[in-house]
Amino acid sequence: MEAIPKQPAGMRAFTIVWIGQVISLLGTGMTSFALIVWAWQKTGSATALALMTFFYFGPPVLLSPIAGALVDRWNRKLVMMLLMGLGRSLYVWATAAFSAALLLPIINGSNQAIWQAKRELGATKGQ
Numbered sequence: 001m002e003a004i005p006k007q008p009a010g011m012r013a014f015t016i017v018w019i020g021q022v023i024s025l026l027g028t029g030m031t032s033f034a035l036i037v038w039a040w041q042k043t044g045s046a047t048a049l050a051l052m053t054f055f056y057f058g059p060p061v062l063l064s065p066i067a068g069a070l071v072d073r074w075n076r077k078l079v080m081m082l083l084m085g086l087g088r089s090l091y092v093w094a095t096a097a098f099s100a101a102l103l104l105p106i107i108n109g110s111n112q113a114i115w116q117a118k119r120e121l122g123a124t125k126g127q
Helices: 010-043 046-071 076-107 112-120
Strands: none
Touching: 010 046
16 A cells, blocks of 8 residues: 655645745736836836736735635635636636737738738838
């Protein structure tokens, strides 16, 4: 009979989850910062910069007090798994929607996007 590996417990389990969360939050923060800078570079608009910043920082600031009180009454491990899954699902959905918006003109037969990219790269239509 095979021995079942023992799951981490106590401080070791906490440390593993904590390190994973730190890496996750670091990646999320870097991505958000990059998107905010990208919006500024693409538009040069302070409004776009402010909106991107608000939509990154707004929900946690507004929902944290309520969420904290609710999570204290629920199973923390289950809530963490469900919310991480929801976050990943929303990320996949947003990526698919953004990709579809970029590819839709090409799929519909519009060559305008391709020719625009060629013009921006310095290529001519006849080459």
